[in-house]
Amino acid sequence: MSRPQTRIQQKNSETILEAALEVFSTHGFRGATLDQIAEVAGLSKPNLIYYFPSKEAMHQALLTRLLDTWLDPLREMDPDGEPVTEILRYVRRKLELSRDYPRESRLFANEILQGAPRMQAAIAGDLTALVAAKSAVLRHWMEAGRIARLPPEHLIFSIWALTQHYADFDVQVRAVLGEGHDPFAEAGDYLDTLFRKLLAP
């Protein structure tokens, strides 16, 4: 375990991951180069390798760190709360993640697009388990007649799809909307309306 310990290690590891995120998220794993990451980080290439044993390791570190943040809002969906409130809160939180961490969103999208070669375990494990748990909650709400009866997994997919779209396809969204729009603000209102109508029993 070579956890960062000294100040310098702490700071440089952070700088490197930040740069790696920038590069990986726009070029994918294979398209990213150490030289590019080094340049963005303002460090020499061998110095990168001093902190992370390989390009692979940087990528792995980013993905690991990402998944937790990513699943957190779903974890927080409270089985004892008011269904519509809980779901809308999840949608809002997820959209905020897209707005505030678009690079993380794209990193994730890149990885899944490529068949998730470095995330299969996490997806088959944590993620699937969490979705199963929360699907049960949703199903429970449906059976109690508190929200419309819908396939819970697909309901979750639609939350993911709709919120991530604004981060992953940002360029397209902005091109289509043109100047003078705040995509995320508009999306907030729109998705609120959408899910309210969808969930009404």
Place this chain on the structure above:
Amino acid sequence: MSRPQTRIQQKNSETILEAALEVFSTHGFRGATLDQIAEVAGLSKPNLIYYFPSKEAMHQALLTRLLDTWLDPLREMDPDGEPVTEILRYVRRKLELSRDYPRESRLFANEILQGAPRMQAAIAGDLTALVAAKSAVLRHWMEAGRIARLPPEHLIFSIWALTQHYADFDVQVRAVLGEGHDPFAEAGDYLDTLFRKLLAP
């Protein structure tokens, strides 16, 4: 203009684009290599270059070919048709594209994720114009009280996001659903329900 003319040219150009699609769609432009494309195509690397002057040219050819197919279903949305029918038909057609051409969908996603460096013109041009035109149609329907009043551009985004999700995040979708599911069949029903509820005035 070096349009394919002989049988051999026709066939090999096709073989190469097919292989290039396979590789580009899973590794992105920079992550794809000519050697890999050559291997998939069953041709030698110099032979690839005989048909396409560069890796860039192959990518460009794929993107150009793609965009038309991609926008076709939206073009077909009939201003004189019944609104809900027309929109649901668009959703269904778009989902069919995701199911039947997932690699094309991923190629497109990859390109947009990376900031659309090789598609900016097309996005700012054709795509934006088409969306503007169809948004006008939607708005017209809304003002006539035939469908719910919603921001038309975002309505279109949500169709794109929801349908493409099943192609682009296929790995994730299948992992979450587990065995014994047909994601696209289920999505068909789910999206039909979703948009019916959303569009009800």
Place this chain on the structure above:
DNA sequence: CTGGAATTTGACCACATGGTAAGAAAACGC
């Protein structure tokens, strides 16, 4: 069958890439 055109190949090149090795330079504990 044959000559010219179309197609294909093997050898090659310059450069980029991930990563290494060894030592110089800082930083730190005392």
Place this chain on the structure above:
DNA sequence: GCGTTTTCTTACCATGTGGTCAAATTCCAG
């Protein structure tokens, strides 16, 4: 201040990469 450890750099290497080139092979019209 000094010796040790941590950090960083320069020079380097093997391999991969996009692409070229001249020659070989195949194709096809007459």
